[in-house]
Amino acid sequence: MKTSHRALGAALAVLTMTALTSCGSGSGAEPAADGTVTLKYLVDNGQGSVDTAKAMTEAFMKANPKIKIETETRPPGSEGDNIVKTRLSTGDMTDVFAYNSGSLLQALNPAQTLVDLAGDPVIKNVQKDFLPVVSQGDHVFGVPSGTALGGGILYNRKVYEKLGLQVPKTWDEFMANNEKIKAAGIAPVISTFKDTWTSQLFVLGDFYNVQAAVPNFAADYTAGKAKFATTPAALAGFQHLADVKAKGYLNEGFGSATADQGMKMLVEGKGAHYPMLSAQVPPLVDSMPQAATDVGFFGIPGTDPAKNGATLWEPGGVYIPKTTKNLDAAKKFLAFVASPAATEAVSKVVQPSGPYRITGAKLPDDAVQVAKDLQAYIDKSATAPALEFLSPVKGPSLEQITVAVGSGLTPAAEGAAQYDKDVEKQAKQLGLAGW
Incomplete structure (x- = not known):
């Protein structure tokens, strides 16, 4: 799951270059004599x-x-990031290219390098709440490619039914469910700390609840004004990690x-809950067909049932260089x-792990259950992008810190507080104001 690793934490770099016009130098063949145009399209080499x-x-x-x-x-990864930035800066980028949305996009200095699509019919079908992650100010630079992913709790529906x-x-309801599951001899919460990146979901997947409680958190956090340790809603994710360990709910x-x-x-029902990304489910369907129907998804519960929702990892975008x-x-x-026709074509060959934007x-009717569950959150406008789509600040040591908290070694x-210090180093490296 390399994409998950990148979605959960990628290094950022800042690119500056002189603005180029849409008729400037660059790749792309001139129209052929018969009027045919050839476009070059750059994507990462992951099979999906x-x-x-x-x-x-x-x-x-x-x-x-x-x-x-x-x-x-x-x-993929940082090597691919460098290729994209180099090709943009040298005027050698393809006619269209696929790349991340969110804070990684901002590192491309899009106002100078990419074609602005604001007000263009090209984006008429793009869901409005996706646009901020491919925008800078009033400018819009891309359309979504692929599906959104949910970051929250995967759960075994058969265990719930039984x-x-x-x-x-609410979190209290979640913990009450865990107690009943434990009494039934099933591991309530699956943790897999050998793969340290998986330890972060209770914190990162809780951002919907953070934003619901503190709407300006992402901006204040980026400006060095808000901290995890001193913001109760943000501290809650770390507390969740500690709570499930303290109660003896882990496998x-x-x-x-x-x-x-x-x-x-999880699929076999030996564990009931797994804090994880929905993208983990589709690859299992060939070898474990029951994963498509037996595994569901819900957002990490907060304190107010009326504000229940889920955190999304938004799809990447497709962009046009100037x-x-x-x-x-x-x-x-x-x-x-950015049309339903394209999503239909893709769904025939790639099992969607979440909703299209x-x-x-x-x-499709045979979509995995986790994708359908995510669609329900989007339909009721109860989603928020993960913090990394709204802020470039993500400390490199989070997964080590969450392993320690989730193992009961660190309160x-x-x-x-350790994570606040970790992000301070990165924010200063990025030269952000307020740090």
Whole structure:
């Protein structure tokens, strides 16, 4: 799950360059004699990304025979980040390219490097609450590609049915469910600290509740004004980690268990809850078909049942560099990417792990249950992006701190204070004001 690792924590760099016009230098062939235009499209080389690009481009070319698309690939991770930044700065970027949304996008200095789509019909189908993660000020730079992911609690629906449990809307209800599950001889909460990144979900997946309680937290946090240790709503995520350990709700061997073992345990009903990303489910369906129906999703519960919701990891975007020579064709492709027709084409070859962020797009009937559960949160406008989509500040040591808190080695308040110090180093490295 490399994408999860990146979604949960990626290094940022700042790129500056001179503004380029849409007719400037750059890749992209001139129209052929027969009027055919060839677009070049850069995506990362992950199998899901390649399959998604293939499905979209083939469907687009079938509907637009005068436009051909050649797909190029790049490595994921920081190596891929550097390739994207280098190609943008040298004017050698492809006509369209796929890249992260959120704070990583801001590091591309999009106002100088990317075509502004604000007010353009290209984005008419994009859900409005997705737009902030591909925007800077009043400018909009991309359309969503792929699906949103949920960060919260994956749960075994058969265990819930057997024990007569309801999906909790408050933390107290969640803990009450855990007590009943423990009494039934099933591990209430699966933890897999061998893969340290998995320890972060109780904290990162709780951001919907943080934003509901403190709407300005992301901005104040970025400005160095708000801290996890001194903001009760933000401290709660660390406290959740401590609480489930203190109550004896974790699986045996949680310190040496891996994410793959955790998912197997959940699907088989040997554990009831797993704080995790919804993207972990689709890859299991071939080998464990019951994962599609037996595993559900709910957001990490807060304190107010009336404000119950879920934290989303938003999909990446597709963007147009100002250097393209084929702007009209590139816009036509982005308009297609942001259409129900594109999502239908993709769903035929890539099992969606969450909802599409396109108005009118529907999940296929055979979509995994976690995707349907996430769709319900979006339908009632009860979602918030994860903090990393709203702020560039994410300390590199969070997963080590959450392992210690979740193992009972570090008190929750102390872990939150340690993380505040950890992010201070990174914020200063980024040169952010207020630190």
